[in-house]
Amino acid sequence: MSIELTSREELDRALSNDEPVIIEYYDPNNSLSNFFSEVVKELSKRADSRLLFCKINIKSHPELAEGVEKAPVLRVFYKREIIFEQKGCFRNFELDLMVLRRGIRSVFEKINLRFRV
Known part of the structure; x- marks a missing residue:
């Protein structure tokens, strides 16, 4: 399940x-973005619940x-930095x-984070 962020305060x-x-950046009027949202939804089901x-x-x-001009984009942040x-x-x-899964897992391994993705 993803939390919809709608303010700078929520993002912070x-x-x-x-x-x-x-964080998934999406455009609800874009079919490719809607497709990708389903992929991210499945990823969230399989991933560690601490994520x-x-x-x-x-x-x-x-x-x-x-920095996001066109959706879909997925970013992984750790300690406020984009790591993926x-x-x-x-x-x-x-x-x-x-x-x-492989991309995120690879980045996690490089910085010694232990999460199921």
Whole structure:
């Protein structure tokens, strides 16, 4: 389950977490973004429950989507720093899920974080 962030205060509160935070930047009027949201939803079901999943609507809240010009984008933050970013997707559910899981897992291993992804 993802938490919808709609204010700078909510974003700051999410990023102040000591655990990694996964944020999906989406556009509800974009079919590719809607597809990717389903992939992220599945990722959140399989991931460690200590991971916080959030989402930001880039059309309604562009001020919270710094550097994101086009959805979908997924970023993983740790200690307020972006440690992983994926822009776009392949439009293949299993492939997109695999790429996200492997990419995030690889970054976690490099900085010695132990979370199921």
